[in-house]
Amino acid sequence: MATTDFIAAIELSSSKISSIAGKKNSDGSIQVLAYAREEASQFIHKGVIYNIDKTAQALTSIINKLESQLNNSIAKVYVGIGGQSLRTVANAVSRTLEEEGIISQELIDSICDENLEVPLADMSVLDVAPQEYxxxxxxxxxxxxxxxxxxxxxxxxxxxxxxxxxxLEHSFEQAKIEIADLLISPLVLAKAVLTENEMRSGCALVDFGADTTTVSVYKNNILRYLSVLPLGGNSITRDITTLQMEEEDAEKLKLQYGDALYEEEEGAETPATCQTEDGRSIELNVLNNIIGARTEEILANVWNQLQLSGYEDKLFSGVILTGGGSNLKHLEEAFRKQSKMEKVKTARFVHETIHGFSDVLKKNGTQNTLLGLLAAGNENCCLQEIPRPAQTATANSTADMFSNDEELKKQEEAARIAKLQREKEERERKERERKEKERLEKEAKKKKKKDGPSWFEKTFNKLSNEIFSDEDMK
Structure with a gap:
């Protein structure tokens, strides 16, 4: 049976493009109706699209997969935007009144507009997180x-x-997919995994992605700092490939045997080992020395960002880790050791109850942002087609088959009004074009009259007069 009421969302990350369709239930749970993904490492790097054609093809493919599962067409989707260049820039705008008075909404709007005019070299403002006044x-x-x-x-x-x-917008345009809204991925993720108490008392959300690690700081329910580091889980995987193996094999070893704080068992006669796909044995201490070194570097950079935010001593709810990279064994302990902070934990999705695809979506927290995009959507993304009322004609009368269906009558009336409006706009457009054409022609004639005959016309008239003079014509 076709599904006609759902929210659709797409997340473009460095390793994959993920899509989801579902709906929010009244009890706070989420019903996932469709899920699909496409590999994206060849045309998206650190959250930035480098090949629009390939991205558009992947988007088309992923929408087709969703529509096949939904048995219906998708009109629009919510899209998450992130990437390595994403960050926050603080700005202040001041106004002094001639005399003490009441602050009006017009004055606040004017201050907000002035804030958007701040010059940014090669950068654009995606959103504004108002602080205090x-x-x-x-x-x-x-x-x-x-x-x-x-x-x-x-x-x-x-x-x-x-x-x-x-x-991003060009890719969706080329794929002919309408964007319902562009949502800042780290903000959506924060709403999905952080509680009100955590955001109010102060916390840092660290999202360990494939190619990037995002640090978001909240205090008093307000975003205070946001930064994206160009390091992630794939950085560790690429380091492991120095042990003479492919990235796919390195990723498997990391997931199965990786440990941020690995220590050899005391009294062991021989070092513990693991087996690669080709049968080679690798000592676990060698593997985890590589993993530990890169993990330490990433965590040191995260701690540095928290210090730069100026809120490292105001985070009473501590640090919350999420993302695929947060599943590395003993990562919480490693960050406590790095930062000397006691409150460090790994976050799960706020909506505990997820119906449908729950094993895939809740696994290791890798789809928290995608679920957050679904939770943030509020418009029906199904393509709603207005059915045409069918009529049965007889010799003497015309019967309305939908005379008792008030909903269809409303749809028919809405379609008729929309058609009349389109025809009216088209007539007005043609009339404007006609008037503009006439105005341009009049201006051209006036200019021609004012400037007099052109050099060619003067020369032609002179020669004509000489050749066909009055004397010659007698």
Whole structure:
């Protein structure tokens, strides 16, 4: 049976393009109706699209897979946007009033507009996370109606390279897929895995992806800092390939035997080993020395970002780890050792109950962002086609088969009104074009009259007069 009410979402990450369709139930659970994925490592690197043609082909393929499972067409999708260049830039805009007065909504709108005009070289503002407004010497979350003489709006602009959004939009245009809304992936992920208490008391969300690691800091329910590191789980995998193996085999060894804080068993007569696909034996301490070294580097960079945020000592809910890379054994202990922070834990999706594809989607937290995109959507993404009312004609009368169906009558009326509106707009467009053409012709005639005959016309008339003079014609 065809599904006619669902939300569809797509996440473009460095290792894959994932898509999902489902709906949110009244009890807070999520019903997943369809799921599909495509490999993306050949045309997406660190969240940035480098080949629009291949990305468009993958998007078309993935939509076809979803529609096949839904047995219906998809009109639009929610899309997550992330990538290595994503980060936050703080900005402040101040205004001084002539005299103390009440802060109006118009003044706040003006301050917000000025914030968007901040110059950014080769970067564009994707979203703005408003912080507090400082009125005289007092911080206010909602300044409208408060009295004061000087106001400073503090903003956190979420920016990225201009090509990031442009290439993403071009890929969807080429695939002929409408975007319902572009959502900032780290923000969607935070809403999916963090609780209200954690965001209010202060926490850092660290998302270990394939090629990037994203650090988001929250305090008082407000995003305070966001940064993306160009290091991820694949960095560890590529290091393991130095043991003379393919990346696929290295990934398997990492998942099965990887340990961020590996220690040899005391009293062991021979070193513990693991077997590769081709039958070779590799000592676990050799494997995990490689894994531990790269993990330590990534965690050191994460801790450095938390220090740069200025909130490292204000995170009363600690650090929450998520993403595929967070499943590395003893990663929590490794970060405690690196940062000296006690509160470190691994997050799971907030919606505990997921019906359908739960084994795939809840496994290791690799699909938390995708589930977050689904939870953030609020519009039906199904292609709603207005059925044409069928009529049966007789010799003397015309019978309306849907005379008792009020819903279809409403749809018919809406379709008729939409058609009339389109025809009206088309007539107005043609009329504007006609008037514009006439205006241009009149201006051309006036200009020609004002400038007089051209050099060619003057020369031609002179020669004509000489050849066909009055004397010759007598």
């Amino acid at each position: 400082k009125i005289d010497n007092t911080l206010q979350a909602d300044p409208v109606g408060v009295t004061g003489k000087r106001i400073t709006g503090q903003f956190l602009n979420i920016v990225a390279r201009a090509t990031l959004k442009k290439n």
